[in-house]
Amino acid sequence: xxxxxxxxxxxxxxxxxxxxxxxxxxxxxxxxxxxxxxxxxxxxxxxxxxxxxxxxxxxxxxxxxxxxxxxxxxxxxxxxxxxxxxxxxxxxxxxxxxxxxxxxxxxxxxxxxxxxxxxxxxxxxxxxxxxxxxxxxxxxxxxxxxxxxxxx
Numbered sequence: 001x002x003x004x005x006x007x008x009x010x011x012x013x014x015x016x017x018x019x020x021x022x023x024x025x026x027x028x029x030x031x032x033x034x035x036x037x038x039x040x041x042x043x044x045x046x047x048x049x050x051x052x053x054x055x056x057x058x059x060x061x062x063x064x065x066x067x068x069x070x071x072x073x074x075x076x077x078x079x080x081x082x083x084x085x086x087x088x089x090x091x092x093x094x095x096x097x098x099x100x101x102x103x104x105x106x107x108x109x110x111x112x113x114x115x116x117x118x119x120x121x122x123x124x125x126x127x128x129x130x131x132x133x134x135x136x137x138x139x140x141x142x143x144x145x146x147x148x149x150x151x152x
Contacts, residue, residue, distance in 0.1 A: 055108075055142050057145075063079060063149070064085050076149060096135040096144075
């Protein structure tokens, strides 16, 4: 069989090189392994591979903390109203990414789902995450939801 096209693609992606073909220290196989299509679980394993996300997805909790605050309740109380925060913090938030509405956003929403009654997601420490627009960033390999928890 001719694997020239596959080798060319793997090479362009940086996956086909001497390091990838060599055994890693303490390992019994290289990081590049040819799939065996004759195994019983090949199709289900391939389907599972196809269901894996194509990007890394992370949630980052962004909290505004005033000078001298060290209690979680005080810090979470800061998050209630964006208008009470310094302009520099608001500019910082705007610089993190574009704002998305979690209800309408088809992509990653910080793994949050709204509670049917409260419209928020509880995270412990007497905090919850309001189901409201948040800064979001994505590129070819990662996506990040910047979430602001509030005091409940």
